[in-house]
Amino acid sequence: MKKKLLAMTIVMGSALTAMGQMTMEVNTKKLGAPIQSTMYGIFFEDINYAADGGLYGELVKNRSFEFPQSLMGWQAFGRVEVKNDGPFERCPHYVMLSAPGHNDRRTGLVNEGYFGIGVEKGEQYRFSVWAKAPQGVATLRIQLIDESSMDERQEFVEQELSITAGDWKKYSVVLTSPQTNKHAKLRIFLKGDNSVALEHISLFPVNTFKHRENGLRRDLAQALADLHPGIFRFPGGCIVEGVDLATRYQWKNSVGPVENRPLNQNRWEYTFDFRYFPDYYQSYGLGFFEFFQLAEDIGAEPLPVISCGLSCQFQNPDPTKPGVHVALDDLEPYIQDALDLVEFANGDVTTKWGKVRADMGHPAPFNLKFLAVGNEQWDYDEAHGGYGPVFTERLKKFSDALRKKYPDLKLIGTTGPNSEGWDFDLLQPRMKELKVDLYDEHYYRDEQWFLSHGLRYDSYDRKGPKVFAGEYACHGKGKKWNHYEAAILEAAHMTGFERNADIVHMTTPAPLFAHVDGWQWRPDQIWYDNTQMFKTVSYYVQQMYATNKGTNVLQLTMNKKPVANQEGQNGLFASAAFDSNTGEVIIKVANTSGSPQQLHFNLLGMKGDRIAETLTLSHDGMDDENSICKPELITPVKGATIVKEDKKSSVLTDELPAMSFRIYRIKK
DSSP states (O other): OHHHHHHTTOBOGGGSOSTTOEEEEEEOSSOOSBOOTTSBOEEOOSOSSOIIIIIBOOOOSSTTSOSSSTTTTEEEESEEEEESOOSOTTSOOEEEEEOOSSTTOOOEEEEOBTTBEEEOTTOEEEEEEEEEOTTSOEEEEEEEEOTTOOSSOSEEEEEEEEEOOSSOEEEEEEEEOSSOEEEEEEEEEEESSOOEEEEEEEEEESSOGGGOTTOBOHHHHHHHHHTOOSEEEESOSHHHHOSSGGGSOOGGGGSSOGGGOOOEEOGGGTSOGGGOOTTOEEOOSSOHHHHHHHHHHHTOEEEEEEOOSBOOTTTOOOTTSTTTBOOGGGOHHHHHHHHHHHHHHHOOTTSHHHHHHHHTTOOSOOOOOEEEEOSSOOOOOGGGTOOOOTTHHHHHHHHHHHHHHOTTOEEEEEOOSOSSSHHHHHHHHHHHHHTOSEEEEEEEEOHHHHHHOTTTTTTSOTTSOEEEEEEEEEOOTTOOSOOHHHHHHHHHHHHHHHHTTTTEEEEOOSOOEEETTTOOSOOOSEEEOSSOEEEOHHHHHHHHHHTTOOSEEEEEEETTEEOBSOTTSTTEEEEEEEETTTTEEEEEEEEOSSSOEEEEEEEETOOSOEEEEEEEEEOSOTTOOOOSSSTTSSOOEEEEEEEEEOSSSEEEEEEEOSSEEEEEEEEO
């Protein structure tokens, strides 16, 4: 036994002196509020190239030539003509390749992908295309190339593909890459004299997540599964609203055959001119069916967010401006979209939208339980425009219709874009008046806010709607990146979620994904380039909580007060839970001070010696972060310590490093 303890690098409680100990009591005898399975989750928005170029497995940019500039992302050479009478009604564009008329010339296309096309050695990639050859068999040479190569040939893999039909038909061929290359390109040569029409040119890894043809990049999707999220919020975020009604996210455009899903402009293309990406659009290849499917794959409850008929109020502050927001009397189509969405998710295969789901390969319902109406909308008071309840009057119309048809569906409202202030103060009581089941709070705040708001939820009205912290992150003052310090402060704040699990039922940090070459907003949970990825310290904080959630809150106090950086608590934040599935007490504690602290936990209701397993985030450099080059610079470390029996209870004594976060699991 002694050898085992030494191997686990146990910190002996007896080595600590009683001087300066921070003594806390954990009442293990009485179970508190249940902790919801949805407590810790994820939020997806197509920002930072999170969908196309990120989670969605497609490697070809502008595959259907539907960008406003039809050949954006493509380099065309020889005789290439863009036409718009193709086989797919909502994606009508295609290209016609014809012989150049001279033996030494070439006709073809090169696609640049998303900051290049990333391929890995030994992996297979499925090229597919809808095509027709009007004048006989046409042959294509399909290549992956490296234009910067110093080798004799640019192409490093090639396959020929014969187009044999005079009518539109789907063709495919598999390429096996002999090398890893982050910035390859796809090149298509027309071989011979016969013309060919090409539409929906696609390149996918064969080995996607769950091996689906229209699948997800497996390492990024697996990182989501490894978080063990309880709730999955999608598809936004601000893209739900759009900068106008035409560019709002319309879920019906994102389902059905992938070849016929229309392009949508992405508001993050032009929102920040200092991080401007003119080729940032939404292909809708990753659509609502795929979102529901992903939620099912990773064991999370799906939480779609729908437009309430208000476009982005930041960019359109006047709700009376014609064409920008939907008038109340014209809201019916938007409400019907919401009703149809529930039918798509849960309806029998004999219903209109249930059949659409079944035809896509999922006859069983997705068991949708939650629906959010609106994103960061708000009402106005007399001092701020005087326009009145523009959001809540729309929300009520949605609520009345949805509750009438689907009384068991839980509806989620919002308190706007701020954690406090006039708009929050206006909306919070109105959410109670409307009797929403939960309301969505958003806050991106600096270090001082997180340090001073540990008791945020302790004083909330227990009789009102439950809370969904739908977007939050610590934005370091003057340094908005994924540095270690911000992650520790997020961990500290999350003890308040757990302690108040009777009122806080869902939480999702934001944003989720970012491409290292195409980001516009940070901090983010997961970063990647075209072949690699890394998880931030914030990601590991979320994973630590989700995998050590527990089933019930336990009371944890210091001098009969919650531990949330109150006076005399020296920057400590702490919470406790019991896991009825494993019979363990789980203690979470963050030390946000600049010095190590000696901790003393009296475990009331427990007796005897035992081992406490630990999981710790600790690091010296406050501005350090993980990266593509050093993906595991900062990760949680497993360990153990001893719990000793005292006169009245078991006692855990330990030293917690400065600016660190630790979880203890103790068998009761």
